[in-house]
Amino acid sequence: NAGVTQTPKFRVLKTGQSMTLLCAQDMNHEYMYWYRQDPGMGLRLIHYSVGEGTTAKGEVPDGYNVSRLKKQNFLLGLESAAPSQTSVYFCASNRPSNTGELFFGEGSRLTVL
Amino acid sequence: LAKTTQPISMDSYEGQEVNITCSHNNIATNDYITWYQQFPSQGPRFIIQGYKTKVTNEVASLFIPADRKSSTLSLPRVSLSDTAVYYCLVGPIYGGSQGNLIFGKGTKLSVKP
Numbered sequence: 001n002a003g004v005t006q007t008p009k010f011r012v013l014k015t016g017q018s019m020t021l022l023c024a025q026d027m028n029h030e031y032m033y034w035y036r037q038d039p040g041m042g043l044r045l046i047h048y049s050v051g052e053g054t055t056a057k058g059e060v061p062d063g064y065n066v067s068r069l070k071k072q073n074f075l076l077g078l079e080s081a082a083p084s085q086t087s088v089y090f091c092a093s094n095r096p097s098n099t100g101e102l103f104f105g106e107g108s109r110l111t112v113l
Numbered sequence: 114l115a116k117t118t119q120p121i122s123m124d125s126y127e128g129q130e131v132n133i134t135c136s137h138n139n140i141a142t143n144d145y146i147t148w149y150q151q152f153p154s155q156g157p158r159f160i161i162q163g164y165k166t167k168v169t170n171e172v173a174s175l176f177i178p179a180d181r182k183s184s185t186l187s188l189p190r191v192s193l194s195d196t197a198v199y200y201c202l203v204g205p206i207y208g209g210s211q212g213n214l215i216f217g218k219g220t221k222l223s224v225k226p
Contacts, residue, residue, distance in 0.1 A: 004156070033214070042200065042218035043157070059215065090156050099214065100147040100206035104156025 002026050004105035006091050012111045013081045021076040021108050023091030031094050032074035033058075033102070034066060036087040043090065049074055081112045117201045117217035124223050131188045133220050135201030138182050143207070146177060146184045149200040151219070157200060161186070188222075196224045 004025045013019055023032065033048040045058030049068040063085060065077045074093075078085060088109050092102040118136040125131045137146070145164050149157035161168060163175045163184070174187040188195055198219040 035216075040218065043216040045215060048214075092156070096207070098162075098206050100145050100162050100202065100204065101159045102149075102157070102202075102214070104158070106156055107154070 004091055004093055004103050006089075006105035006108045008108060009106065010109050012113065013078075014113050015082060017081050018077070018079050019081065019110075020078075021089055021091075021110075023074045023076070023093075023105060025072055025074075025091075025093040025103070027093060027095075027103065028071070029093035029103070030071075030096050031099060032068065033092045034064070034074065034076045035090045035092065036060065037090060037107075038087050046076065046089075078110075081110075083112045086110060086112045116215070117203055119199075119201055119217055119220045121218065122221040122223070124225065125191055126225050127192055128190050131191050131195070131222060131224075133186045133188075133199050133201075133222065134183055135186070135203075135217070136183045137201070137203045140181050140203055141205070143205045144181075144203050145206045146175065146181075147202045147204075147206075148173070148175065148184075148186045149202060149216075151198045151200065157216075160199075162206075191222075191224045193224050193226065195222065197222060 007022045034046040035043040044060045047066040049055045052071045055066045067075045088107045091105045094102050147162040148160045151157040161173050161175045168175045176185040198221050200219045
């Protein structure tokens with residue numbers, strides 16, 4: 001089983017460039033999330049979605065946009081990348097029956113120069 | 114939101130029992146406690162979840178006192194492969210606001226030979 005798959009795994013951007021991170025899950029989960037992880041900061045929630053066509057802001061949403069056009073996919077976009085967005089990004093998904101059990105992808109390491 | 118507080122780091126030796134405590138003073142009635150394990154360059158992985166008293170599975174035990182203001186993850190007879198960061202997550206698991214799935218900064222466990 002693939003579980004949660006993130007692409008790309010690594011990316012280097014210049015300040016001001018845009019990009020999209022793709023998250024795909026094959027577990028038919030309703031809920032999906034994007035987190036960022038920085039040294040000493042743990043995991044911080046950027047945006048989340050409770051179903052196809054819905055999105056909501058998390059702790060640190062500024063500078064990011066998301067879309068959930070299909071149930072299995074959750075896209076994270078950076079319209080104008082900044083060095084402060086250098087981080088490791090994790091996508092996760094779960095079921096409404098137990099939202100405490102999150103299934104994470106392997107992460108996408110983004111560097112903004 | 115139920116904020117969590119954990120020790121930043123802990124050291125142990127192979128074969129010892131390790132107890133990691135998480136403080137969550139403002140836990141809500143419908144909140145559960147979930148623990149995750151994260152290895153370098155990987156996404157966090159679900160370990161164990163509980164509401165009160167004691168829960169045990171093949172990997173760990175979780176102790177939750179009656180007031181539920183703290184919880185302790187117990188890892189029996191740790192090995193080098195248990196070296197990882199451990200996160201405590203507190204929040205509702207049945208419906209509710211998924212924006213409440215906020216992680217703390219985690220505890221970095223180092224197991225030495």
